[in-house]
């Protein structure tokens with residue numbers, strides 16, 4: 001049997017590891033459009049940005065070790081099309097790679113904002129090693145940095161850049177930062193913390209245009225305000241790379257639609273990681289997650305299915321974000337919660353928020369409180385497992 005994987009990120013790396021650990025002796029071919037072996041993405045907006053180590057320090061393992069595991073590597077070349085009838089992937093250089101099993105692990109790409117001037121030199125986004133390499137030198141020369149988007153990537157970069165002594169403004173279109181992933185308690189705490197560190201956090205602030213003659217010089221907001229900027233970082237979220245799947249006639253819905261084993265409707269094609277949308281009995285809806293946990297655990301489930309030992313994937317998601325000396329750890333999904341209980345000392349930046357729905361603990365967000373987070377993860381699993389087991 002041969003497995004071809006499109007994408008060479010976190011999920012792809014885990015898939016190969018789990019397949020080989022599970023005794024899979026067939027051919028594996030990994031196709032990645034970046035010129036790097038699979039690497040950890042989270043440090044890109046954290047220590048990799050501030051400490052500038054060599055890219056190889058992010059690798060899960062050296063390139064040679066993948067080859068030693070009998071993996072054929074095609075890095076720096078995108079897969080351009082999938083021919084399901086012929087069971088073959090066409091690479092951008094025209095080569096055809098036949099498969100028996102195909103796994104899509106294509107992740108996400110940075111979302112664009114369609115505002116005038118967004119293409120000017122000095123405007124960046126951040127998803128890849130090469131993005132950081134492009135950004136770092138202009139950042140070194142920058143005094144005023146505008147970050148568009150108060151999500152975790154925008155705020156992590158704000159923390160790094162502010163610690164370097166630069167003037168930082170964060171523009172958040174919503175009424176609070178990190179609205180998509182957390183409650184007002186955490187959002188308020190985080191935006192206040194950034195403000196105390198000197199970041200100009202502007203809420204309800206909509207970018208209307210990026211302006212400059214040859215490169216960015218300022219940004220204009222929808223309310224007419226104008227801010228000088230040497231560098232602008234667009235951090236307005238991500239879109240799944242599901243285009244190849246859609247072009248091949250597979251179902252997509254803001255993500256490649258898969259079942260609880262990561263399988264698409266085509267028995268020869270599965271998918272794992274950020275690019276998928278999968279059903280969760282635990283949360284009663286289809287989810288698309290963008291986190292390391294999901295990439296790892298869904299890839300394990302896909303490997304298990306390929307190995308003929310399917311295990312249903314229905315996780316308690318977890319996530320972390322590092323900003324200044326704050327470690328924010330999140331377990332479960334809090335949206336739709338009924339009650340929120342704050343435990344610990346918010347003023348000392350060591351506390352957690354427990355979210356309940358219908359009496360069950362569905363999520364915990366912890367700030368500098370690893371115990372509350374770990375305990376929360378366990379309890380969420382126990383309390384929401386009842387839902388998983390009682391559903392058909």
Ligand SMILES: Cc1cc2nc3c(=O)[nH]c(=O)nc-3n(C[C@H](O)[C@H](O)[C@H](O)COP(=O)(O)OP(=O)(O)OC[C@H]3O[C@@H](n4cnc5c(N)ncnc54)[C@H](O)[C@@H]3O)c2cc1C
Nearest residue numbers: 007009010011033041042078079107273274290291292295
């Ligand atoms: C800056 C940043 C910080 C993050 N911080 C955290 C964090 O603190 N905690 C956390 O849990 N998660 C974090 N994440 C999210 C986490 O990194 C992702 O959830 C994880 O990498 C997803 O793994 P994946 O394999 O699905 O996708 P990726 O790791 O994105 O890998 C997908 C790969 O497929 C490639 N690809 C796409 N299309 C093609 C094609 N047609 N042909 C070939 N290759 C293709 C992509 O270029 C990419 O290299 C962060 C992400 C970023 C960008």
